[in-house]
Amino acid sequence: MDWNNNENALYILMISPHGLIRGKNMELGRDADTGGQTTYVVELMRALARHREIGQVDLLTRLITDPALSSDYSQPVEDIGNGARILRLPFGPSHYVRKELLWLHLDQLVDRSLHFLRQQGRLPDLIHTHYADAGYVGQQLSQLLGIPQIHTGHSLGRPKQSRLLASGRKKTAIDRQFNFERRITTEEDLLVNVAMVITSTRQEVTEQYGMYHNHASARFVVIPPGTDIARFSPPGRRKINPNVTHMVDKFLSDPAKPMILAICRPAIHKNLKGLIDAYGSSSALQEKANLVIVAGNRDDIRELDEASQKILGELLLDIDRYDLWGKVAIPKHHNAEDVPELYRLAARRRGVFVNPALTEPFGLTLIEAAASGLPFVATEDGGPRDIVANCCNGLLVNPLDPTAIAFALDSALSDKQQWRLWARNGVAGARRHYSWDAHVSKYVKEVRKLLRRDRKRMRRQIAFTMQDGKSPMPLARKALISDIDNTLIGNKKGLQQLVAWLKNHAGSIVFGIATGRSLESAVNVLKNARVPIPNVLITSVGSEINYSYKLQPDIGWANRIAHLWRREALEQVLSDIPGLTLQPAVNQRKFKLSYNVVSEKMPSLHDLYRLLREHRLHARLIYSHDKFLDVLPVRASKGHAIRYLAYKWELPLENFLVVGDSGNDKEMLLGDTLGIVVGNHGMELEQLRGMERIYFARGHQADGILEGLAHYGWRIADH
Template sequence: MKRGLSMIKKVAFFNPQGNFDRNDSHLTEHPDFGGQLVYVKEVAKAMGDIGIEVDIITRQIIDPDWPEFSEPYDYYPDAPNVRIVRIPFGGEKFLRKEDLWKFLPDYVEKIYEFYKSEGKFPDFVTTHYGDGGISGVLFLEKSGIPFSFTGHSLGAWKMDKILSSGVSVEEAEKKYRFSVRLLAENLSIKYASFVVCSTSQERYVQYSHKAYNTDPYSDKFKVIPPGINSSIFNTESKQEDEYVKKYLDGIIARAPVKRQKLPFIIMSSRLDRKKNHIAVVKAFMKNEELRGSANLLIVVRGVDDAFKFVDTHSTEEAEILREILNVAGNEVGISVFFANISDQRNLAGLYRTTAQRGSVFVLPAIYEPFGLAIIEAAACGLKVVATKNGGPSEIFANGEGLLIDPEDTHDIGHKIYVALTQFDAQKSLETARKYSWKNTALGYLENIQKALENKRTSIDEGDIKRFFEIIKCI
């Protein structure tokens, strides 16, 4: 263990939504299994590598549609110091994160009883998202154990976006529970020993929203960048590469021969409106010069046949994919392709394989809080084009990647073409190598040590009462 961290023996991570298992089932392919789960898993494992005992405390689900999450305990084979603990609360079936709020007091009570039965409590708790944060507040009140808060995605900004799209306040509240989420985030910020931000932009812009009663310039806020799994995302050839190459050759086999050697424009993120896939598709279709220089490849996890998927599903993912197919039209199978790649190792293999062709990774999100995906892609040798809104502008502050206006298809098409024909991936690669989960874990641990050395925060009973009153209305 690093010197100066002697007060820390055991850390718990509170992450009630989504779930974790040794095989990373469903990871990033569902709104409740997004990037924050990768973040929690990797920081926890990095802490374990340093010598800290770590528990990831999540929810037990006994549901035939989610069989991976029924056991009370799980583990990662390569992380002996990390334990996944599943707490039974909110019934047995899978619940959306928006439906968990009223069950969180039971979650916290059972965590307390769990540690009491073991006879050993954690020294500190890290909490994630608003539901994890408020759980940290309740656990602090009950146990006196301090916590940190990592918001990942703040509700106020999502609420603004939803309302500006024409959804009524009542509809938004019913679906997303913004009133309880904003209260939970405010109380999490108020009582956390420190608040973790991935970028300065997140700290000074996101937390300055009028919905939050806080000062982002206070010392409570810490900028600790995430990292990447460099054992997976790197430029070294792996056995997965050959499999991915054959798979890719099969996907483009029916395309004209002259197109089969072209580089790719790659998008790889969950099919979600805010990820803005359609803007790149439109830019590609409008720009003949771009279309003549590359193929468009969209990673769609869990989808083998895009046409069949849209015919048999009525989800948001299917709606987005249907729109992509309509815009791409006859170019599907000619210059626009879809790849079903669901795990990180094969995704890294895809990146390395396509990087050899001079391919470009594009992240066109309307807003991206950080942008781990672009670092992973760059670490495998891909050129990167990313939204100017959010973390990418900080990661690539010195021109290591090209930044786009995600709502300007002309700008998107032009920048992708420049990246294909003029950009050198070396600067992006060098930047990516600076981001490691070990550094992220050390950032947490150094601040945890300081928190344990300081006076503990006491809870205002009125704040707890407000939370209990608002969840009664759900």
């Protein structure tokens, strides 16, 4: 990759995993996931790439191999120019699916993204996520890599859920369709964890995000999106594309009438039914204007997804119910280049644009209409308030009141002098308030401030951690993973030398610990021993993985070991076993049950495993020191955790150097890893002596680790 020669130029990674995204001829409205957000992210990417302080912008989305779609979506890399690329990574089904079905596969995208960044050899300066699903992916990448994340919500779960309930939909039905529980939980987490939330309007901050419990925790910055003034402009004297005119007029008995134009996806919250009810109930409005609804593309409604079928089917039934044939146009196909022409056609016929959505975070189509000299009537919910305030070019209505919608449309069409004023105001307001250059200028200014704060934080961080900014995990070549007690600590002088060596190799070598201690206990012991917080902490006998001084949990590991884990059932079955007593709550974890043992009373491990099988329970039993029993998920152990790290971070197992002193460390010492057994080891490890990849040191604790490093040539080769 030929990066910008300016070493201070920023590399921004944007993430938008759902919908159909490509650099040209976007299939807007093809389905509920390919609309304003896809336009926004592509145009933002282009605008950022033009800025002198931006060296590279990548937009990460899903690679789709589907015979029903263009092969464009199966191309791994699409070069947009000026240092901008669309990157497509495969995750989930190979064919196209709606965004609600992708949530189960987002952890796979995290892993694929880490792989890509490692292969590329450069980490971004900033991660910018779009919509909740991208936010989930970006949050994990941000925490794993130590890179700031900013987020744009586009459409928020709580306001949308509230509006759908107000419209009469049943909660169970909409939760099943839109996956609101997962989405809203993620949005709450993002408000706590991201460095900045970009919104389009102040109303989005106060009213929409104000519905969230963690609203006060977030840092909001209002930056209205831009529009492409070169594409969206008044008709003037130019000729309208005759294909677009024919596309509309073939439906209409009197095409010369003014047009009421709606352009949106066939989604329930777009409230097309409310629009039809408003138009169908007003004979005066029908007499005055035609209604043109551009609701995506279709060949056969029966081939669309279930939600789109339902909406378009009901739309046609309502047109028939109100007998609107010849008055309503619903074109079957359009492309991205037709959209500006549709606005201009409506403006030339002295029509009006309408957006009756139940909720509208911003309303990009309203800006496009304004720039095209077309006044609008829009929902009073959300972003349209700011647009009307800035452009003074239309009316706001209650989207749940068809009579109010009809009255506003009639008013906008009736006063010709007002119409002309609104048309002029819209063009001027769009150019003044909604250009991409203005958006990017403020964006870069805010990002620079954010990164300056982050650098100050990193300088403070260096004093007590191995990590001085971005995580070394993606780019490191080797990893040293050590047990704590009687291995890493216990030899003060040797430990000081080891810590100095680790600091000298920070960035190229990952330092981690693997211990039976809880995370909190491990951190306290390390701090007391003056050991900087490692890059990775495997704790609670391998049932937890956390990263760096922030102690960010590895969500992928938690999801992986949750397989077959039934904690409550296990605790109940083991509650009456003689010789087992639950340890205090401080020693219990989500993925670990810990017991004190009276060895002469406890059944054998063989009998305990048989008992679990009888109850169809699955667990790993770790018996240690003749007095402790840990019950873990079958996939959890220190050795498994190390192998998971090797897979996730694409670091070969032979590049892991693992250090232990007791039988609890045996599993992680075996296999393809390199091993060091310190001189003060327990006798139970003697059976490993003589194995090719395990070195038995003479030195105790940290001295033994240093001796092992020299044995494997790490101290020499890495200087």
